[in-house]
Amino acid sequence: MKPDIATPDVPTHLTSPDNEQDLLSHLQHLSIAVLIPSFNEEKGIGNVIEGFHKAIPSAEIFVYDNNSSDHTAELAKQSGAIVRQECRQGKGYVVRRMFADIDSDVFILVDGDDTYDPKIAQTLVEILMTNGLDMINCARVPTSDSAYRPGHKFGNGLLSGIVKIIFGNQFQDLLSGYRVFSRRFVKSFPVKATGFEIETELTIHALALEMPSMEIPCNFQNRQEGSESKLHTFSDGFRILITIGNLLRQEKPLIVFSASSLILFVASLILGYPIIDTYLETGLVPRLPTAVLAMGLVLAGLLSMACGLILDTVTRGRQEAKRLAYLAIPGILEKLK
Helix, strand or coil: CCCCCCCCCCCHHHCCCCCHHHHHHHHHCCCEEEEEEECCCCCCHHHHHHHHHHHCCCCEEEEEECCCCCCHHHHHHHCCCEEEECCCCCHHHHHHHHHHHCCCCEEEECCCCCCECHHHHHHHHHHHHHCCCCEEEEEEEECCCCCCCHHHHHHHHHHHHHHHHHHCCCCCCCCCCCEEEEHHHHCCCCCCCCCCCHHHHHHHHHHHCCCCEEEEEEEECCCCCCCCCCCCHHHHHHHHHHHHHHHHHHHCHHHHHHHHHHHHHHHHHHHHHHHHHHHHHHCCCCCHHHHHHHHHHHHHHHHHHHHHHHHHHHHHHHHHHHHHHHHCCCCHHHHHC
């Protein structure tokens, strides 16, 4: 049985609209989809589905099975979920398929390992609507010392810190698997990830378009006995780091190419200064190959800077197009009218 866990406090001003009865009335007519990507989660999938059925009885629960070799799909069907298959292996592929297939007013994305607290789901939806948000990220609060593996905790802290430095200090838990989205977010999100780097893309999509978003604390408990995490600390961590680098290059190319240009200029100065100093004293260039290399580095630095300026202009055009696609979809506050 799943242990009773205390729910972290949520600021009351986030869940107390001027007319609470109107909000509850709108919530009853709101279409809500719970999306559960699953791979070999037979130990926890039943508890997850049961928990969300109790938390939001009106929600449709979708389980997308990703080539499980156990009884995940069968148990999900028995628990009352709508079960579908995604043959391409990887969480990113599953989320991509879910976002394409399913239409709803609100989407709740949660892992199928029974580590997240479903009891706060309705509160999260209320906060999303009340504050007109497009994403709520649930920051994990471990309920025991063993709930959060040390390697995963360290890696998440490191990667979250990198994203905060580059894109802004808004989210503390970059890799949380429990999030709530508006339809506007889901249908404007160009999924490119194939694996666990999907959480990074979701976070940076919200930050890059400056979407109204929020992070709420959520209990994070131990997996069921016999269940194992599918996230590999080093291999998946490296892929997530590469994804952050790629997204930095795509979203902020001027920073990337300016840094490259600076490195090239400094290298050129280190190599070229002794040659220039000798030339000023003697009028001779004793190390011609080094002089040519230093000049080549200067030219490469100028080229890198030019590439950064051009790509920054292109990126601004892409961001404007993405912003217009995002704004073309009605926001969640339309449901309150």
